[in-house]
Amino acid sequence: MSVTIRESHSIVPPDPKLDKWERLGLLILGIGLALLFGSLFNIYNGNLKPVMLVVTMIAIFAGGLIYGLRTHLIKKPGIQNNNIMTASVSSRGAIGWMIGVILTTLYCIYYWKADWLSGMTQLFDPLSQAIRNKPSDQWFMYGTFYTMGVLIMGVKAIAKYRHSRYQTIRTSSIVFFQLIMAYTLPYFMSRLYNLEYYPTYFWPLSYKVLFPGEEVKTLLASKHEILAMCMLGWSLIATFIATPFLTYFLGKRWYCSWVCGCGGLANTVGDSWRQLSSKTVKAWKYERVTIYSVLIFVIVTTGLLWVFHVTQAESLKGFSGGLAKVYGFLIGSIMSGVIGTGFYPLLGTRIWCRFACPMAAILGIVQRFKSRFRITTNGGQCISCGNCSTYCEMGIDVRWYAQRGQDIKRASCVGCGICSAVCPRGVLSLENGPTDQREEYQIDLLGGMKARQLEQKTNQTK
Amino acid sequence: MHPIIIIGNGIAGVTAAREIRKRNVEIPILIVSGETDHHFSRTALMYIFMGHMNYKDTKPYEDHFWKENRLDLKRAWVEKIEHESNRIIFQGGEAMEYSDLILAVGSTPNKFGWPGQDLPGVQGLYSKQDLDELEKNAVGAKHAVIAGGGLIGIEMAEMLITRGIGVSFLVREKKFWGSVIPEEEAKMIEEHIHEHHVDLRMGDELDSIHAGDDGKVSHIITKTGEKIDCAIVGLTAGVRPNIDWIKEGSEVETDRGILVDNHFKTNLPNVWSIGDCTQMRTPPEGRRPIEAVWYVGKIQGAFVAANICGDTLDYDPGIWWNSAKFFDIEYQTYGTVLPTPQEGEKTFFWKAPDKHITVRINYRESDLAVTGVNVFGVRHRHQVWEKWLSDEAKITDVLSELGAANFDPEFFKQYEDEIIEHWNQENSQQVTKTLGKGLFSSLLGKLNTFKAK
Numbered sequence: 001m002s003v004t005i006r007e008s009h010s011i012v013p014p015d016p017k018l019d020k021w022e023r024l025g026l027l028i029l030g031i032g033l034a035l036l037f038g039s040l041f042n043i044y045n046g047n048l049k050p051v052m053l054v055v056t057m058i059a060i061f062a063g064g065l066i067y068g069l070r071t072h073l074i075k076k077p078g079i080q081n082n083n084i085m086t087a088s089v090s091s092r093g094a095i096g097w098m099i100g101v102i103l104t105t106l107y108c109i110y111y112w113k114a115d116w117l118s119g120m121t122q123l124f125d126p127l128s129q130a131i132r133n134k135p136s137d138q139w140f141m142y143g144t145f146y147t148m149g150v151l152i153m154g155v156k157a158i159a160k161y162r163h164s165r166y167q168t169i170r171t172s173s174i175v176f177f178q179l180i181m182a183y184t185l186p187y188f189m190s191r192l193y194n195l196e197y198y199p200t201y202f203w204p205l206s207y208k209v210l211f212p213g214e215e216v217k218t219l220l221a222s223k224h225e226i227l228a229m230c231m232l233g234w235s236l237i238a239t240f241i242a243t244p245f246l247t248y249f250l251g252k253r254w255y256c257s258w259v260c261g262c263g264g265l266a267n268t269v270g271d272s273w274r275q276l277s278s279k280t281v282k283a284w285k286y287e288r289v290t291i292y293s294v295l296i297f298v299i300v301t302t303g304l305l306w307v308f309h310v311t312q313a314e315s316l317k318g319f320s321g322g323l324a325k326v327y328g329f330l331i332g333s334i335m336s337g338v339i340g341t342g343f344y345p346l347l348g349t350r351i352w353c354r355f356a357c358p359m360a361a362i363l364g365i366v367q368r369f370k371s372r373f374r375i376t377t378n379g380g381q382c383i384s385c386g387n388c389s390t391y392c393e394m395g396i397d398v399r400w401y402a403q404r405g406q407d408i409k410r411a412s413c414v415g416c417g418i419c420s421a422v423c424p425r426g427v428l429s430l431e432n433g434p435t436d437q438r439e440e441y442q443i444d445l446l447g448g449m450k451a452r453q454l455e456q457k458t459n460q461t462k
Numbered sequence: 463m464h465p466i467i468i469i470g471n472g473i474a475g476v477t478a479a480r481e482i483r484k485r486n487v488e489i490p491i492l493i494v495s496g497e498t499d500h501h502f503s504r505t506a507l508m509y510i511f512m513g514h515m516n517y518k519d520t521k522p523y524e525d526h527f528w529k530e531n532r533l534d535l536k537r538a539w540v541e542k543i544e545h546e547s548n549r550i551i552f553q554g555g556e557a558m559e560y561s562d563l564i565l566a567v568g569s570t571p572n573k574f575g576w577p578g579q580d581l582p583g584v585q586g587l588y589s590k591q592d593l594d595e596l597e598k599n600a601v602g603a604k605h606a607v608i609a610g611g612g613l614i615g616i617e618m619a620e621m622l623i624t625r626g627i628g629v630s631f632l633v634r635e636k637k638f639w640g641s642v643i644p645e646e647e648a649k650m651i652e653e654h655i656h657e658h659h660v661d662l663r664m665g666d667e668l669d670s671i672h673a674g675d676d677g678k679v680s681h682i683i684t685k686t687g688e689k690i691d692c693a694i695v696g697l698t699a700g701v702r703p704n705i706d707w708i709k710e711g712s713e714v715e716t717d718r719g720i721l722v723d724n725h726f727k728t729n730l731p732n733v734w735s736i737g738d739c740t741q742m743r744t745p746p747e748g749r750r751p752i753e754a755v756w757y758v759g760k761i762q763g764a765f766v767a768a769n770i771c772g773d774t775l776d777y778d779p780g781i782w783w784n785s786a787k788f789f790d791i792e793y794q795t796y797g798t799v800l801p802t803p804q805e806g807e808k809t810f811f812w813k814a815p816d817k818h819i820t821v822r823i824n825y826r827e828s829d830l831a832v833t834g835v836n837v838f839g840v841r842h843r844h845q846v847w848e849k850w851l852s853d854e855a856k857i858t859d860v861l862s863e864l865g866a867a868n869f870d871p872e873f874f875k876q877y878e879d880e881i882i883e884h885w886n887q888e889n890s891q892q893v894t895k896t897l898g899k900g901l902f903s904s905l906l907g908k909l910n911t912f913k914a915k
């Protein structure tokens with residue numbers, strides 16, 4: 001080939017296939033997962049257990065990080081969505097389906113056949129002893145996996161979106177809240193005070209927090225009265241004061257994309273599947289029915305439980321208790337876990353957040369009707385390319401608004417900011433400023449001044 | 463009633479259809495195109511190739527939209543216009559009568575008669591079919607040559623690079639996109655193209671294309687006599703109105719494009735033309751007769767709709783704006799910025815050290831009124847610049863309130879202080895910042911300064 005090399009730059013483009021570091025990372029990760037799988041058969045006994053735990057964890061962390069960092073850092077800072085729609089893992093190909101099936105199966109086992117996992121659970125005994133001073137159980141192991149996922153894939157997400165400070169800061173925030181507020185802190189508290197309390201999960205997302213018979217009862221019975229009252233107080237403040245106040249100023253993103261662990265998992269572990277969410281009007285209609293039904297369900301259930309709790313009316317006992325059980329099964333397990341996470345590689349991330357989360361429903365109502373938050377569009381700059389809609393994990397057809405120069409104010413928008421990051425024409429901006437001045441400068445779809453008059457004329461004749 | 467027939471389902475034709483439907487719910491409308499069943503975003507072709515999106519994701523409207531809005535679609539090529547009988551004739555002979563006919567037939571890639579330009583493996587990039595062809599040509603290809611340094615050329619380079627295909631990029635001009643952007647910006651883009659491993663050859667041109675034993679392209683020879691082996695040749699030396707068939711099959715008057723007055727009427731009764739294929743007989747002041755960009759097609763679609771529906775409206779597209787992306791560098795422009803300042807105009811240019819970020823503002827020497835802006839690597843707000851340009855705001859006032867135009871996402875580094883400092887070093891008329899974008903100024907609502915009077 002007679003191509004001469006000019007300047008100092010190589011003219012050999014990077015090979016799109018995995019390079020040796022990426023392969024090494026995946027190999028180490030694979031070894032870690034294989035070791036983990038081995039633990040199911042109770043083969044790591046006695047002194048071997050802590051060693052195997054450490055080796056397994058290191059392999060998973062090291063492998064995941066080597067792969068995750070390498071794959072993004074060799075590319076220049078910028079949009080890194082090449083081949084998303086063709087790679088098997090991210091386009092509902094064989095690998096995608098396989099991961100979907102594995103995740104779904106794992107969730108089912110977790111919820112209903114946890115004893116099958118006892119070997120693996122026991123592998124985590126040394127860690128559990130170190131943190132909580134008690135043996136591991138299925139939920140400790142689950143929390144550990146979850147946090148590891150958010151941590152490793154969070155670092156990967158930061159590398160991927162490093163050209164956007166909104167993304168790096170936001171991702172750091174969700175990793176922090178998962179690692180510290182939803183893992184380390186609750187477990188230390190349970191060790192010190194025997195109270196396992198999650199300060200970043202509020203009613204109605206964490207419905208039991210305000211169910212009279214559950215966490216409230218434990219809190220009221222605690223010997224650390226002041227601490228317990230603080231926790232209860234925080235739960236109430238978080239739900240009834242902080243939520244509407246912060247959402248008014250910042251939109252629901254302050255929670256869904258900066259704090260919440262469900263959103264955290266979606267934006268880290270689930271990031272390569274965000275484009276799979278359905279953008280159809282049909283899905284939007286469906287979403288509104290399901291999410292508000294769940295909200296009504298949880299409000300009614302909580303209400304009835306309290307009525308029964310206060311009145312002790314026999315007639316309500318079975319009914320409200322049963323309702324709580326059904327809610328726990330259908331919403332708490334099936335929707336949030338099995339489908340909500342297991343189906344990531346098939347239906348996109350945020351299935352739970354979009355179709356079922358009652359917290360998102362409340363935040364969304366505030367955001368839609370009483371909030372400064374909106375995504376503004378940059379005049380007439382949209383070229384209708386569709387990147388924004390494609391990568392919106394909530395299935396919002398962002399382009400529909402952008403190409404008309406309309407602000408996007410949708411209840412479901414979690415403010416992840418990816419639409420703005422992937423837009424090749426700089427059209428979208430998440431904003432909290434006062435809303436009144438924008439409409440005045442809205443360049444409608446026509447662009448020019450005259451065209452604006454023209455639009456007004458049309459509207460008058462209608 | 464015969465329908466309004468629109469030939470071309472691109473942005474111009476589809477905007478016209480939607481705008482007519484907004485004004486008139488009754489009238490039948492038919493959109494004809496030979497390219498695809500449904501309207502898609504041509505600007506997104508590259509993202510399909512790079513795997514960012516599937517074809518269906520580039521369709522701005524779901525397929526049920528058309529029926530719901532009673533916009534009929536037909537997939538066919540039109541060959542002739544018989545204006546005496548108000549008919550169009552399709553390939554295969556079928557005829558259809560119209561009440562009004564809108565030509566929105568777009569562009570076609572330029573070919574300058576290079577030897578070998580029709581060999582397999584040689585292609586332009588304009589239509590969905592071109593993309594499908596590129597997909598085939600890319601299989602097994604190791605190296606490509608792209609001839610022509612415009613926006614489509616650089617997009618094609620980016621596309622091929624993502625597949626690991628090496629690219630030699632021949633650009634006739636001495637400076638990249640030198641007919642549009644000033645030297646400093648052009649240099650920065652060239653640097654960035656190099657960073658993406660493209661073999662960029664400024665000041666060189668395609669001379670001839672040659673085939674190998676299999677009949678497919680095997681190498682090219684440049685004007686400077688160099689031979690470059692390649693399996694793909696991308697011809698991206700601009701586009702021209704797609705009017706060959708109109709010249710042959712109709713009496714519509716054409717020059718380089720279809721000639722229209724400022725209501726988008728052609729020489730024939732009830733025949734209109736909009737979008738890329740259109741040439742204004744008397745373009746609005748400061749504008750070119752053919753403007754083959756997305757935004758113009760959209761505005762013209764709205765104007766022709768108004769005129770067909772009886773509002774006689776002179777074409778007035780407002781301020782010029784455009785945008786593009788060069789690999790990772792975003793570009794936006796408002797108003798007029800030529801490669802060198804016009805008579806009586808001065809230019810203020812700032813570049814962030816070691817970064818691909820620049821701001822250039824042109825202004826009149828006499829009264830300091832701003833006339834145009836180029837930004838690379840930062841985003842500026844259309845509405846604010848429209849106001850500054852139409853108010854003829856002074857550059858000193860603009861600089862002091864530059865934060866109002868900042869459209870970058872939250873937490874991004876803001877450069878207003880550095881820009882103002884740079885101005886103050888170069889000019890005696892000192893500026894102080896009165897408005898920053900700041901997270902908090904937007905929270906506190908300082909942007910209200912821009913409320914309409």
Ligand SMILES: Cc1cc2nc3c(=O)[nH]c(=O)nc-3n(C[C@H](O)[C@H](O)[C@H](O)COP(=O)(O)OP(=O)(O)OC[C@H]3O[C@@H](n4cnc5c(N)ncnc54)[C@H](O)[C@@H]3O)c2cc1C
Binds near residue numbers: 471496589614736759
């Ligand atoms: C790769 C690429 C990237 C681009 N990026 C940008 C950008 O970033 N920003 C920007 O402003 N502009 C961009 N452009 C230019 C922009 O896409 C065009 O200006 C715009 O699409 C023109 O729209 P239109 O409606 O006039 O014509 P078109 O979109 O070309 O639509 C014309 C349609 O008519 C059909 N047609 C033609 N003749 C016949 C016939 N005889 N019978 C039936 N059907 C017929 C064609 O097949 C075509 O579907 C880009 C163009 C390309 C090719």
Ligand code: SF4
Binds near residue numbers: 392395412416419
């Ligand atoms: S609209 Fe944008 S910010 Fe909102 S959820 Fe979708 S991608 Fe995220």
Ligand code: SF4
Binds near residue numbers: 388402
């Ligand atoms: S807003 Fe941006 S990403 Fe969305 S369609 Fe418009 S140009 Fe594309």
